[in-house]
Amino acid sequence: MFGRKGSKKGNYAFAAAKVKAKKASLIGNDEYSKMLMMNLPEISRFIAESGYQKEMEELAGRIEGIDLIEHATYKNMARTFSGILHVMQGELRYMVSSYLTKWDLWNIKVILRGKTYGADAESIKEDLVPAGKLDDEMLEKLLSLETDKEMIAEFGRMKHLEIPPEVINTYKADGHLRSIEDYLDKLYYKKLLMSIDPSSRPKRLFQDYVRREIDTVNLETILVLKMEGIRGDDVMEYIIPGGKQIDKKLATQLANAETISAAANDLAQLDFYDDIKEALDAGTGSLRDLVAGMRKYHMRQAKKFSHLYPLSVIPVLDFMIHKNIEVDNIRIIARGIESGIDREVIKGLLVI
Amino acid sequence: MAVESVGAGLIAVGAGLAVGLAGIGTGLGQQDVGAAAVGAITEDMSLFGKCIVLIVLPETIVIFGLVVAILCMFVLPGMAS
Numbered sequence: 001m002f003g004r005k006g007s008k009k010g011n012y013a014f015a016a017a018k019v020k021a022k023k024a025s026l027i028g029n030d031e032y033s034k035m036l037m038m039n040l041p042e043i044s045r046f047i048a049e050s051g052y053q054k055e056m057e058e059l060a061g062r063i064e065g066i067d068l069i070e071h072a073t074y075k076n077m078a079r080t081f082s083g084i085l086h087v088m089q090g091e092l093r094y095m096v097s098s099y100l101t102k103w104d105l106w107n108i109k110v111i112l113r114g115k116t117y118g119a120d121a122e123s124i125k126e127d128l129v130p131a132g133k134l135d136d137e138m139l140e141k142l143l144s145l146e147t148d149k150e151m152i153a154e155f156g157r158m159k160h161l162e163i164p165p166e167v168i169n170t171y172k173a174d175g176h177l178r179s180i181e182d183y184l185d186k187l188y189y190k191k192l193l194m195s196i197d198p199s200s201r202p203k204r205l206f207q208d209y210v211r212r213e214i215d216t217v218n219l220e221t222i223l224v225l226k227m228e229g230i231r232g233d234d235v236m237e238y239i240i241p242g243g244k245q246i247d248k249k250l251a252t253q254l255a256n257a258e259t260i261s262a263a264a265n266d267l268a269q270l271d272f273y274d275d276i277k278e279a280l281d282a283g284t285g286s287l288r289d290l291v292a293g294m295r296k297y298h299m300r301q302a303k304k305f306s307h308l309y310p311l312s313v314i315p316v317l318d319f320m321i322h323k324n325i326e327v328d329n330i331r332i333i334a335r336g337i338e339s340g341i342d343r344e345v346i347k348g349l350l351v352i
Numbered sequence: 353m354a355v356e357s358v359g360a361g362l363i364a365v366g367a368g369l370a371v372g373l374a375g376i377g378t379g380l381g382q383q384d385v386g387a388a389a390v391g392a393i394t395e396d397m398s399l400f401g402k403c404i405v406l407i408v409l410p411e412t413i414v415i416f417g418l419v420v421a422i423l424c425m426f427v428l429p430g431m432a433s
Contacts, residue, residue, distance in 0.1 A: 017388035021395030
């Protein structure tokens with residue numbers, strides 16, 4: 001009766017209040033419209049005033065313009081996520097750290113791709129988001145390795161990201177990173193689902209959210225491969241198990257369909273069909289609209305359940321989704337304005 | 353005489369329980385409220401005033417306990433006599 005709840009179950013009250021206070025300081029939807037009217041230096045100044053000042057000042061001496069905005073936002077996100085993970089305890093920390101492993105995967109993919117294509121360590125480092133279990137020291141170690149082969153050997157020594165020899169052999173045989181990347185994606189979702197104990201309603205909501213995320217990743221994979229003319233079992237190889245609505249049967253139907261339009265009936269049964277309908281009707285060149293549609297659906301889902309269970313993992317998840325979306329929106333606006341893209345097109349890509 | 357002492361003892365036990373149990377209830381309530389308040393204050397210092405009010409709210413329970421204990425100690429013996 002008198003045992004400290006925080007030690008094993010997690011310090012939900014502290015963490016939830018902290019992330020809610022952080023969420024209140026995120027950039028509001030109206031402010032994105034103002035940002036669309038700004039030029040790059042104005043955007044830099046605006047985001048510096050909106051919580052990114054420390055990172056902007058740290059990086060301002062070395063880089064400028066669009067690079068400064070992109071790197072400062074990533075650095076800020078990594079710092080924010082590491083900061084909230086640092087104060088969490090018990091099962092809450094375990095679940096959130098499993099969720100944040102996706103940034104380890106991101107970092108590993110960035111380093112592997114960079115090494116494969118011969119990019120220098122400095123430029124690879126600029127795209128890293130050290131928000132997961134791989135800390136700066138470990139990332140520096142990976143970056144210092146000369147080739148992708150040495151990196152893969154290093155993976156063998158990592159506990160939470162072990163790559164089995166057959167996957168490494170496949171990579172060595174065909175030289176394509178996709179076998180390793182595909183394996184890492186599947187491993188991430190498998191471990192994440194295992195880390196959630198669905199014994200209470202909020203944890204089941206978290207599990208459902210992850211399973212819906214798997215659905216969107218799988219659908220994106222199917223559509224990308226379909227656009228490249230790949231169908232059937234070749235597609236099924238890349239499908240991540242554990243999806244909520246796209247089970248193996250539906251995935252097979254979608255993978256075997258001749259065109260995306262032919263699969264429309266199958267897609268119509270999905271919850272997020274309304275969000276992607278427009279992009280699907282527009283034709284094959286609208287994958288980015290499709291992804292934006294799915295992300296909007298995710299955010300709506302997160303908003304829907306974020307107020308239901310204040311003392312649970314849900315507010316933390318909700319904050320992480322919103323922070324990630326904020327960073328993506330800032331980058332989309334900055335990159336779009338830099339490239340001279342029409343403001344209405346940029347607005348359509350934002351998740352608000 | 354012996355019956356009176358047992359009665360006085362039981363009243364004292366009742367008063368102790370009233371304050372003690374109310375204190376435990378307050379503690380359980382304040383555990384989460386306090387942790388949440390500290391979490392919010394670390395992010396936004398301007399929330400300090402609001403948080404203090406929220407932290408103090410569960411204290412009312414222990415005040416109810418104290419009132420019951422005072423009634424037990426000072427009113428009940430008079431009623432019995």
